[in-house]
Amino acid sequence: MGAVIRAMGLTKRYPGKTALDNFSIEVEEGEMLGLLGPNGAGKSTFISIIAGVESPTAGELSLFGAPASKAARRMIGVAPQENAVYPLLTCTENLLYFGSLYGIAGREARARADELLQQLGLADKKDVPAAYLSGGMRRRLNLACALMHRPKVIILDEPTTGLDPAVRNNMWKTVQNVAKDSGATVLLTTHYMEEAEALCSRIILMNSGKVVADGTPAALKKIAGREIAKIKSIPGKYPLVVEKLQKVRGIGSITPTEHGIIIESDDISPLIQDITRVLEKHGEKIVEFSVSRPSLEDVFLKLTGAKLREGGADGQAKLA
Ligand SMILES: Nc1ncnc2c1ncn2[C@@H]1O[C@H](COP(=O)(O)OP(=O)(O)OP(=O)(O)O)[C@@H](O)[C@H]1O
Ligand SMILES: [Mg+2]
Structure with a gap:
């Protein structure tokens, strides 16, 4: 069926800031696509437009081959950058709440919640309030909430930012398993080069609201030399x-x-x-x-001239 998400010349202007600037990309069915860019590149803005939270100043968005609609958005699950879970609700209660937003209730909702808690390694935390979870667990619960309604497209906004390397690796495995088991298309944003490379078959580099490069990790690296x-x-x-x-x-x-x-x-x-x-x-x-070997950092540097900054003690290279 081709592209499940197609952005055509999307522009989003805020007072004094153009967050997306004639941004055009296609997300193909079944792929795991990484949107890689530094802070302020416009990644979350794009996701907000897909989710219908923001509307573009100009340009078109099509979902599943038709202009974006409420019905199409119900087939998408977004795990936002800031965890959307309610701290005072338990894991199960959070999942049931998010299920209810999509009309999933009763026995079906409970079964789905149990299944997700199992799949994301939170089964023993089912009755624990989200506030008492570790950062990595809360991130996984945030993802689980986006999966209650079995979306065809899963969008993850910086799934591992702020997590330590071991927990990050664990999250990568979780994302890979979820994608494999659900057969869903995945769009994820990150500013970790390593993450995009580990998970994505295609990467779009973005900066200042624009697409800088688009291709497989190997093809992109050839740009650097x-x-x-x-x-x-x-x-x-x-x-x-x-x-x-x-x-x-x-x-x-x-x-x-x-x-x-x-x-x-x-x-x-x-x-x-x-x-x-x-x-x-x-x-x-x-x-x-x-x-x-040239790294994606080298590619980004070559294409944008943007400076690189070493991330904290975990040694992850980050874009600054
Ligand atoms: N509601 C808003 N009002 C004004 N400016 C905004 C608003 N939302 C985003 N921006 C600006 O738009 C630009 C893009 O922001 P966005 O959150 O999309 O970046 P990002 O790529 O997700 O960055 P990060 O990696 O830090 O999450 C930034 O300069 C940001 O300050
Ligand atoms: Mg963001």
């Missing part, structure tokens, strides 16, 4: 081996330096064996072989 291998060997007769390495197919360029050989290629992994073989055949013992 080729992979680079640095090889050091003993005795290090580099000019000789460089000549022999010219014959290895797939190598972009080879440069001998005083300290080793530098090889550039679009994809180094499949060449490692051949390169090693050539060196060994010519009496070189490899003492160092390192490969550096």
